[in-house]
Amino acid sequence: NAGxxxxxxxxxxxxxxxxxxxxxxxxxxNSMYWYRQDPGMGLRLIYYSASEGTTDKGEVPNGYNVSxxxxxxxxxxxxxxxxxxxxxxxxxSTSGHRMNTGELFFGEGSRxxxx
Amino acid sequence: GQQLNQSPQSMFIQEGEDVSxxxxxxxxxxxxLWYKQDPGEGPVLLIALYKAGELTSNGxxxxxxxxxxxxxxxxxxxSIPSDVGIYFCAGLSGSARQLTFGSGTQLTVLx
Numbered sequence: 001n002a003g004x005x006x007x008x009x010x011x012x013x014x015x016x017x018x019x020x021x022x023x024x025x026x027x028x029x030n031s032m033y034w035y036r037q038d039p040g041m042g043l044r045l046i047y048y049s050a051s052e053g054t055t056d057k058g059e060v061p062n063g064y065n066v067s068x069x070x071x072x073x074x075x076x077x078x079x080x081x082x083x084x085x086x087x088x089x090x091x092x093s094t095s096g097h098r099m100n101t102g103e104l105f106f107g108e109g110s111r112x113x114x115x
Numbered sequence: 116g117q118q119l120n121q122s123p124q125s126m127f128i129q130e131g132e133d134v135s136x137x138x139x140x141x142x143x144x145x146x147x148l149w150y151k152q153d154p155g156e157g158p159v160l161l162i163a164l165y166k167a168g169e170l171t172s173n174g175x176x177x178x179x180x181x182x183x184x185x186x187x188x189x190x191x192x193x194s195i196p197s198d199v200g201i202y203f204c205a206g207l208s209g210s211a212r213q214l215t216f217g218s219g220t221q222l223t224v225l226x
Contacts, residue, residue, distance in 0.1 A: 033213065042203060042219050043158070104158075
């Protein structure tokens, strides 16, 4: 089983360029999340989607947009990349039931560098 | 927003030693969780705790949900090389729909 798949795994951008990180899950989960991981700061929530057709801001949404394309896919877009967005990005998902238990299933991460 | 204080930030231990790490918060959580991130991978859930005072084991791992609901600890006994990674605590409050993560403990196991 693939679980949560993220693409690309690595990307280098110049300041001002745009790009989209893709995420797909094959577990029929309702809820999907985008986190960023920076050294010493843990995982910070950017945006989440509790169900198909809904999205909500997390702790650090500025500079990002998201699209819940369908139940399987949740994309994260950087419209004008900045060096402060250099980070490792993780997509995660959970079924509606498991959000009550806090169990998230993470992808392998996308490492983004903005020059 | 809610914050979790996780300590220590990093640990270097000899293979075979026991390890202890903890998380504290100024807020109450209804659920405490411990995740592990292997190098180059996403975090994976190790242990979940749902009741204040609960002590749960998973092999060599033991975790406790503090009685005040504001803290949790994780112990690893007889460490082995594959224990290397970053350990995150996370809390879930009743009103929230997302987890709050600690800053992580980087564990290195020396042969």
